[in-house]
Amino acid sequence: MILTGGTVVSSLDPVQIARHDVHVANGRVAADGGAERRDCSGCLVVPGNVCAHTHLYSALARGMPYDLAPPENFLQILQRIWWRLDRALDEESVRASALVGGMEALLSGTTTLVDHHASPNAIDGSLDVIEDALRSLGIRSVLCYETSDRDGPERAQAGVAENRRFIERVLREKPPLVRGLVGAHASFTLSDETLAACAAAASELEVGLHVHAAEDAVDELDSVALHGIGAVARLAHAGALDGRTLLAHGVHLDDEEIGLVHAASSTLAHNARSNMNNAVGRAGLGALGLRVALGTDGIGSDMFEESRAAFFRLREDHSGAGADWPLARLSQGARLVGAAFDEQHLGRIETGAPADLVVLDYATPAPLHAGSFPGHWVFGLGSRHVRDVMVDGEWVVLDRRLTRTDAQELAMGARAQAERLWMRLADIGPHEFEPKGGRR
């Protein structure tokens, strides 16, 4: 395959742009070769976007009925919404949510999803179901199961076992499009024993832990009350904080914990829209110098939209922040995924890199070069410009349509599953789990 005539953004951090053809062979960007041509004149060719933290299972939750008292804080949001929804999930709704979530990701130019999955009544094999659904679309992913003690010790053990089983298999089989991390919910729903089991699995399998950390004050307060240290310090003491660790949110990290994250070179997935939606507070990311990537926390997977929201939120506190900030964050997400796949060039369009790229049909109204591109990203470009998407050298979206499957058909199947899911949900009450360290 040769992509001809486009303006190629070969790197997001630092931004590098040139006009040249892109050759693709054997799933990778190549120096030359290819026979089939795709005209990209007037288009931008950019690295595929990475969503560094999402929950595909929330795809069927859009607009679902809610007739309990309105939640007044983050813990109640979990107890009354998400911990009811996850208990209502079965294999078919997990599959349907992965299919429509993956479909929407590709159509918005996201080529990799880092997912964090919970289905306490359908744990065993759930990661295979998601893998299978995402493979059928041709999207890349890094999966994990959300281990937690909130539904009892058996389910905590089953969560660890599901992570182990899945990761052992993907490390053995090395499927082209999927890898695993060890997933855990958050310090405030993890016993010492379960946290130790997660840390041991991550260490033995040589993968990272993917865990919510200090998303809300409740996580920090609980850890301080029970263990005398903050949630991230607790992870560090458990041996779960290293260069492979992916921490989601980090809104309430204290100075000591910021130092720990920095020293461990862990990645922090920032989810600006979710933080606003759940009123958990404002992550102080501007001056930290941490390795920050961008996630959606399940609010779709449009990284143009997320980039913009994160940027404007940042600018409220730091009016001098540059428009290249979200690009560097996306690049960090790609580095994290590249590490999981042992592909250090992932996220770049250069010889040898996995061919994950997006063709944007963008009639630029102002000069476009390396210096101006960040401004175009924040103030102009969007998923509406996504024309074609390639993952691992294969076109999975062409002319705004999925190549492997019919989007309307997928959506129809999802709607049927959503109706059943919502009916089951109506019979599930608020979750009774309370943090042992008390609540704010």
Ligand SMILES: [Zn+2]
């Ligand atoms: Zn999350």
